[in-house]
Amino acid sequence: MKDTRAAAQPIITLEKVEKYYGDYYALRGITAEIRQGEFFSLLGPSGCGKTTLLRTIAGFEELSGGRLTIDGKDMKGVPANVRPTNMVFQSYAIFPHLTVAQNVGFGLRREPLSRAEKERKVIEALDMVGLKGYGARAAHALSGGQRQRVALARALILEPKVLLLDEPLSALDKKMREQMQMELRRLQRQVGITFILVTHDQEEALIMSDRIAVMFEGQIAQLDTPQMLYRRPVSRQVAEFIGVMNFLPAKATVTDATHIEVEAAGLGRAVIDPEQLPGGWHPGETQSVGIRPETMSILFPGETTDRRVATGVVEDRAYYGDMTYYEVRLDGVEKPMTISMKNLVGRPVLERGEQARVAWDARSLVLFA
Amino acid sequence: MKRSLHVYAVLYLAFLYAPIALLPVFAFNDGTVIAFPLRGFTFEWFRQLTEIPALHAAVLNSLTIAVASAVLATCLGILAARAATRFEFPGKKGIMGLIMLPLVLPEIIVAVSLLVVLLQLGLSLGAWTVILGHVLIATPFSIAILNSAFQGLDTSLEEAAIDLGETKLSSFRLITLPLVMPGIISSLLIAFTISLDEFIIAFFLTGTDPTLPVYLWGQLRFPQKLPVVMALGTILVVASVLLLTIAEYFRRRGAARTGQKDAGGFL
Amino acid sequence: MSDRSTGPRFGRSEAAQGYLLVATPLAYALLLLAVPLGAILLFSFWTQDYLTLDTTLTLKNYREAFTDPLYGELLLRSLLISAAVTAATVLTAFPIAYFVSFYVPPERKAMWIFLITIPFWTSYLIRVFLWKVILGYNGVFNTTLMGLGIIDEPLTFILYNVNAVVITLAHAYAPFAILPIFVALEKIDRTLLEAGRDLGEGYVMTFLRVTLPLAMPGVVAAVLIVFIPTIGDYVTPRLVGGPDGLMIANMIQTQFLKLNNAPMGAALAVLAMAMVGSVALIFIALTRRFLRAPR
Known part of the structure; x- marks a missing residue:
């Protein structure tokens, strides 16, 4: 798909990315560019490979074929802990034995910062996600929405080039989900970091994204803006998946x-x-x-x-x-x-x-x- | 229905606790015969405990064996439980089945089969052969405890740590280990208790230095020594209950930490 | 949900990591369990005359085991005692498991299970010995009954015979029977019972048609976990069994440590395991239809 609107720098390029387990193909040649600073969604039914693609970008899955670059660097052989990406997990993966502040500051352990600077950063990050003053709380006592905010703060504190979100809203109830959708959108504009969201909820993708890649069976069926996807779907499959x-x-x-x-x-x-x-x-x-x-x-x-x-x-x-x-x-x-x-x-x-x-x-x- | 079941449950508990409840009764009874009626109160049997060098040697021997068995069984348990809960591999069921087999195997079978091999290899029996056998029977219990500790662990926790810049090793140290630590402690205590109480394997494999249960077994034949055995038993029971309560405390804390619902029980 | 779960299952490196971890415990089990069990089997085909071991393969030990009525009687008695212990243990354990699962408030279940397991972890030797004290001629049981005037002279049929062995072993294996049944009962969706009653069944019929079949996997597990180890018990028959209450383990011990006839002991051990194994397999086959229900 060609989009003539913007010529923003690609932060991630995917070239014929493949992933297979034995003879099961999870990704069958994904080619796409994700632009600097955009809110990008991977949308599709369960089993379409969207989570696998996200985990491939994060470095939790190795490529079986093709090429992946982040910020111009080939990611082949680069492990997850040194990639300029951070992730918000579906289960949030909040460390239950640590406090909120320790969770948020977890990634700063290896940063060459003074203790005071680290503490300041943690406070800023908590403030940003609306959890001011929650630092000393035990993480396992938080509600679902609060856990998600902690997970966001924890990932954003490292100022990643790309933030990866794996179905972050699926565990929330409808009202909380709608509120978080707006907040995520606001947060993304505020920090200006590229967000990649995995979701199976077409409405959520339409509301939040600058661009959406609709995936079926390990392939991108259409990559476009929400308006174009809705008004000009390239296939009946895409048309049926998005709206009626x-x-x-x-x-x-x-x-x-x-x-x-x-x-x-x-x-x-x-x-x-x-x-x-x-x-x-x-x-x-x-x-x-x-x-x-x-x-x-x-x-x-x-x-x-x-x-x-x-x-x-x-x-x-x-x-x-x-x-x-x-x-x-x-x-x-x-x-x-x-x-x-x-x-x-x-x-x-x-x-x-x-x-x-x-x-x-x-x-x-x-x-x- | 509920009432009659409740009555039954209380009676059943009485049945379960009857032998243990009798221990202190005779341990403090001022009479050499273990039978009713009771005579009077005495500390004599506990005092006598302090004067038997053979007993002290047996206790020391048992403690050494129990500590070594607990550590080894827990190490093996960690490896097996981690493999079983975190990874899928062909033949997993069969492999885990073999490792868990001592759970149902009569101990005498384990004992004689080890004895046969050790003697054929010309190895002399001693504390280390008892340890070998105890590790074998304690490992399945360690695995059962550690399995639930590892199972309660969301795999994305470690991934999250790696995503935040840690290596595989440091994320295991910073995240997994603290979270399964209560399970590890509980496994150590249970394995220790099993080894300390185990008789048959020790009986067959102990060589010249008896363990505490083997020593006790020898004493049971002499009626005049029975009150002292009762005193010793009282101490053992108190120690076991104490250890178990600590183990249960750690198991529950572990469950609470990882946000599990407490289902109860060690098995 | 997410499509992650289909992922690592097939990964080659996943399997490799699993093998790497399980290698040590597996090696331990192979060297100290599988090899010795194989050795016992091999040994049972050898013969021993005092201290000289004859390694020619022969069925002599098995022939002796089948022809000498002493061995046959011991094996049969051990099997019957194991069966009796299993029946007694499982039948008395079921109501307890049922009570804890259905009538104890959830927050107190863990405490009940803890209470039930504690006696199991205290010295087995001393527990068995105390049963001797309880059931003896001047024991707690007899003196209490006489004190209450229920009996005039001590009952003698409760010690140094099979009854004492069954009671003592039922006590020893109680938690092994209660826990699997409890776990199975806990898994039962309570709305199924309401559905049963809603469909017109009474409490008893609901229990028989819904609860019991769903609890069967636990009952089967309890039967196996009690039955198999019981046959090899040594301490209980020795302490409370008297001459008529001895079991095969006592004979195995005698062969190994007293008569220096390890091959005969090995043959008896193999026979005992084969017997208990085949009974267990027949039992599993008979109850298989209950185990097919999805967990």
């Missing part, structure tokens, strides 16, 4: 490089931009178009629009308070599609079995061909 997308059987014809025409079941004929074919043209593959639920709307009796209109029947609906999700089966289509509608004042809610007119735009289509 409806797929309709389609038939596409390419007349010339700038003019693509699709005939989608239930929607009809439309002309789309090449940008709406992010995955590229693969002759012979089954063709389909994807459309997100919120880009369509249901027209209520009497309502008019200058958008394109398709017709169908309401098969089911789910009322969520602020939203209503409709399952609408378009005429001539087998599977119903999901359409989400804001519950505005005065807007009626359609019942099952009612006829529905669906407004949509050609711009919202994504073609997979």
